[in-house]
Amino acid sequence: MLLRLVVGSRRWSSSSSSFRGAARQEGLAEVRRLASFAPLSFVEELREVRAGGKPFGAEALSASKGFKFPELPATNLDGSEVTLPEYFEKRVTLVAVSTRQVGAVKLASWIVPLAQRLCASSRAKNSTKIVELTIVENPVARLFRSWFLANLRRGENDPLLHHSTLLRIGDTSAQRAALGMANRLVGYVFLVDHRGRVRFRASGAATDDELALLFDQTVGLVADRERSQGV
Structure with missing residues (x-):
């Protein structure tokens, strides 16, 4: 019995150490990624847009x-907070962000x-979502929140995307x-998996090759996701 407890304790200790090691590595990677972020001045943003408007290409x-x-609080078109x-x-x-x-x-x-691809497949449609997020960073805009929401609702012409437009003020x-997102003049897209992790990112207008990469991913x-749910 004592031997079993010792062996079990060693296994748990090894597993725990591996978990802590993986978490530490992930934390360090996150710190390095944030440390490398440098927001651009308006002049730099404008120059980048005029040069093609793609801070980075599509990446799986x-x-x-x-x-x-x-984590980011936002408001749905019906006024509910999410x-x-x-x-x-x-x-x-x-997630398409601008x-x-x-x-x-x-x-x-x-x-x-x-x-259009997702609409053609009931299987994919039930496992996916498209969210367009509009960000307004000026805090004064909170006074005009209803106007912003009404304006976004008027632009929501495609029923396929209904209830998928969010506002963040x-x-x-x-x-x-x-x-x-260093350049505020550029639109960005992020494909997030069922675990909440970004697994694809791109900026600016899509090219055919970038769309093919997005579809594959x-x-x-x-x-x-289906494998994780035993489907």
Whole structure:
């Protein structure tokens, strides 16, 4: 009995050490990623937009390189308050984020093609979600919250995307740093897996090759979600 307890204790200790080691490595990676973030001045942002408006190209992230989507309170179009990533309901979710209209107009090049693909597959439709997040960082905008929501509702013409548009008013510097959104004039997309981790990221308007990468990554993450649920 004593031998079993000792062996069991050693196994638990080894497992616990491995867990702590993995958590420590993940924490260090997060610190390095945040430390490398450098927000741009308006002049730098404008220069980057004029040069093509893509701070970074599309990138599929492995499970080990993926990172947690930061917690972010937001408002749904019906006025209800939600919190990301809880709002994703453990689905594979495309999150399209913009802080300026000039960046928002490019997001349709990602949203519409993926939405059309998902709509054609009931299996994928039940496992995925598309969320468009509009960020207004000026705190004075809270006085005009109803106007912003009404304006977003008027722009919600596609029933496929209904209830998937969110508004965030207030400072999001920490979340933008976590997501690498250095240029506020550019739109960004992030594909989040069912564990709440970013597994694909891109910026600006989508190219055909980038869309193909997004489609492939979405299919893979949906399959991973189904395996985890024993489907």
